[in-house]
Amino acid sequence: MHVLILGGTTEGRRLAAELAGDPALRVTSSLAGRVAEPRLPAGEVRIGGFGGPAGLAAWLRAQHVDALIDATHPFAGTISRNAAEAAAEVHVPLLGLRRPSWVPVDGDDWHPVDSLDAAAAALPALGERVFLTTGRQGLAAFAHLDLWFLARSVDAPEPPLPARTEVLLDRGPFDLDGERAVLREHRIDVLVTKDSGGAATAPKLEAARELGLPVVVVRRPQPPAGVPTAPDVAAAVAWLDARRG
Template sequence: MVTRQAGQPKSILILGGTAEARSLAAGLIGLGFDVTSSLAGRTQAPIHPPGAVRVGGFGGAAGLARYLQENSFTHLVDATHPYAAAISRNAIEAAQSTGVPLLRLMRPPWTPARDAVWLDVAGADEAATALPAGASVLLTTGHADLQTYLQRSDCRFVIRVIEKPVLTLPDHARLLVSRPPYDLAKELALMRDCAITHLVAKNSGGGQTAAKLEAANALGVTTIMLARPHYASAPEVESVEAALTVLSA
């Protein structure tokens, strides 16, 4: 376990890859803190935050703990995507083993509008089963579990991803490669043009992709929402502003 000296300057490691993580890095640097952001390296052309950046995994919780100690970080912030369950679990273990304080920045989940047609499901298997025959689906859950959905050859899919997946898509699926943020007008046009009847999404929260929910609600499209993974208890805030307040105290 690392022992901190009174008055030691704060050196903060941000587990990032989200818009909030980039904003937090900029804010902390503006306050004069030493900040390093860590990106998983799964995206070929990630948007880098200001400050120092490292790319790639740590080798599990033990590797993250070792990195924290070797680089004398005083604070660890988990600002990863709400579905990045593995690194979030590793962050808890590494913080506990090193004594480095952990703060989780977790954007709040979306909630359905009063008149939305919305179905909460536990995962991809349940989501795929919930699709009725003949459904025209906008699938926005990323690369994971694509095969689970594509087994539904009685449905049509528009698969929207940031980067092209490795697998070859069958005839009942088309690929749409694009990067958020998305606005309401374009989401409405996409759903109308593709005659979308169902939206399958992860409950990522935030504003960059929320327009698809508003568009789905406006058009009567059924939203099938995958639940977030469970996280062990940790100090947590829901906004960059709150994180800056905690870390600058």
């Protein structure tokens, strides 16, 4: 049974590791190739795009894929839509592996928005020194703002950037002590994040709560309609086991 995992996330790597030892499975993980030195999962790995839904459908046919699991980032909306369209075309079962969203707790000062542009519009009323943790793509949405930014990403972002930007190259998981230190050292007064979910980058939310900082949270895009989802690797494995009877 050939399983294709659209990966690049912690969950994708954990799922590949869980499945790779099964001799009855062929496991291939596909990475988008947007990170210069990605953490490679167990099993076979391919890097790069497919060429849209038609290209993915052709790959599924040519490689005789029996099950497709979309374990991409919750904000990777295009590949998720492509996966849904391709899977429907070739009649391959598709599962979305989606870590649950973060949920605010007592003491949080969250400001939910629907886009990076909306996040940028909210910032001037909230603070002047911004910790921007939305990744290296999309920073152009903030380029017009006369605020100070600390932008954290795995790889260096490309222009346009805000005029006053310090780049912090780092890769999660992050711990609470480290996030406290970043906020204090850089005198951050507002945090911007996408609702990525999961534990790897959640400590920044706790650190912001402790310091009483507002947090602008970009909501996730809606997933493709009609695609079943699993909240964790165990549920994804159970779904796959049911597919093979």
